[in-house]
Amino acid sequence: MGKFDDKPTKPGWIGVDLDGTLAYYAGWDPDNLGIGEPIPAMLERVKFWVANGHTVKIMTARVAHEHGSAFVRQEIEEWCLKHIGRKLEVTCQKDYAMIELWDDRAVRVKANEGVPCCEHHESKPSYHKIT
Ligand SMILES: [Mg+2]
Numbered sequence: 006m007g008k009f010d011d012k013p014t015k016p017g018w019i020g021v022d023l024d025g026t027l028a029y030y031a032g033w034d035p036d037n038l039g040i041g042e043p044i045p046a047m048l049e050r051v052k053f054w055v056a057n058g059h060t061v062k063i064m065t066a067r068v069a070h071e072h073g074s075a076f077v078r079q080e081i082e083e084w085c086l087k088h089i090g091r092k093l094e095v096t097c098q099k100d101y102a103m104i105e106l107w108d109d110r111a112v113r114v115k116a117n118e119g120v121p122c123c124e125h126h127e128s129k130p131s132y133h134k135i136t
Pocket of ligand 1: 022023024025026108109110
């Protein structure tokens with residue numbers, strides 16, 4: 006599972022995006038705003054982290070707007086309770102305690118170099134393409 010196999014040694018949290026990372030997502034659909042089914046590999050990873058004492062937060066733009074975010078946050082918490090077995094904190098903000106961010110849109114860059122670490126970002130889903 007990687008570097009979070011052991012108990013946490015310092016305070017901090019792991020950010021996990023929802024749509025396309027922890028839950029299946031095919032693009033924004035105004036007729037279906039529900040949360041997709043869990044993506045098994047990521048779900049098991051999150052459950053493993055939580056079981057080993059790590060703090061995991063759902064990092065999602067779904068709660069980026071003041072209007073309606075309380076309801077959406079509750080929906081996500083209930084989704085977490087159903088699939089992970091407990092509610093996870095939901096946020097759209099990183100802070101200095103964020104250790105890692107797992108996100109299907111993220112492009113990892115080499116620190117202080119401004120260049121991508123790999124070519125993986127070129128195969129992002131079409132709903133993410135920037136023209
Ligand atoms: Mg996403």
